[in-house]
Amino acid sequence: MHRLGQGFYPRPTYDRSMRVFLGPAGIPVAAEERTTTGGLLTLRRLGLDAMEVEFVRSVYLSRGAAESVGELADQLGIQLTVHAPYFINLLSEKRETVEASKRRILESLDRAEAMKAEAVVVHPAYYGKLGREEAFEEMERVTHELLDGAEAIGGKAKLAYETMAKESQFAGLDELLRLVETVKSSRLTICVDFAHLYVRGNGRINYAEVLDKLRNFSHIYSHFSNMKYNPKTRRFTDIHEPIDDHPPFKPLAEEILRRGIDITIISESPILEADSLKMKETLKELGYKL
Structure with a gap:
């Protein structure tokens, strides 16, 4: 069941200065050359304009290789973000785990x-x-x-804490918003994983409410996919599935266009860029010109 607000909404109009960036988490499935640069070239061919470089198992690019990736992305007009390794726990009881987590994040920022x-x-x-x-x-x-x-490294890449699916994980949207407000740094932001919020809400998400809370952000970084339903527990689980209806994308697209939001939407679906293209088609059907 989706709590998406009530009433009939007309076809949304949008601020034509807004920008929606779409692309996959990692190298596209269709890329014959299984490298980051090969992935960028494939995205250009497909008409997508974002990629999240996945360091989820290790920071696999040297600084020189990362510079080359950035130069190519700039030439192709593709926006880049990075996902730090999964092996991070900044609240671990073990000091060595916290320090290793910080090193992985700072290496990713570098x-x-x-x-x-x-x-x-x-x-x-x-x-x-x-x-x-x-x-x-x-x-x-x-x-x-x-x-x-991050300041010692220099530059301006932001640290984006992701909204998580499980109650055992730090954190949900409200806690992260509070953290951003408390820390007060232009380098700290949020990555809104809509599917994680859907799981955290046990199959409910109110897109209008979520976007209202993000109204002070000049640009929103986000993830989107569907989530697997477990009929035994009668709950959604943090297992990514292709985009269908859990949660639905179209109501989110309508809210984005109605509000004129600048946003990056990274597909974490198992079929990656295929679902980015599906989201692109939905936005086009709603009147957005990519």
């Missing part, structure tokens, strides 16, 4: 600067034994340390 990527997306932490307020205070402290490290 490569992001080299390729002129706009943001580094991070799965920040698990609550563990910490209470919510204690966890928030520790995240605030560690985030300041990371931002100090």
Whole structure:
């Protein structure tokens, strides 16, 4: 069931200065050359204009290679973001885990600067034994340390904490918004994973409410996919599926266009760029000229 608001909405009109960037998380499935540069060339051919470079297992690009990727992306008109390694827990009880997590994030930020990527997306932490307020205070402290490290690297790539699916994970949208407001840094932002919010809401998401909370952001970084339903538990789980109706994309597209939002939407669907193209087609049907 989708809580998408009530009433009939006319076809949305939009501010023609707005920009929607669409592309996959990682190298497109269709890329014959299985490299980051090969992926960029494939995206150009397909008419997509964003890619999230996936460092989820390791930061696999040297600084020189990252610079080459950035130069090609700039030539092709493709916006880059980066996803930091999954092996991160900034709230771990083990100090060595926290320090290793910080190093992975800062290494990702370094490569992001080299390729002129706009943001580094991070799965920040698990609550563990910490209470919510204690966890928030520790995240605030560690985030300041990371931002100090980012300043030492230089540049302007943002640190983008991702909204997470599980209640055991830091954090939901409201906590991340509070963190951004508390830290008050132009280098800290959020990556809104709409599918994660859908799971966290047990199959419910109110796009208008989510976007209202993000109205002060000049640009929104986001992920989109569908999520798997488990009939035994009667809950959605954090397993990505191709775009269908869990959650639906069209109501989100309507809200984006109605509000004239600048946004990057990265497809985390198993079929990656195929669903980016599906989202592009939906936006075109609603009147947006890409």
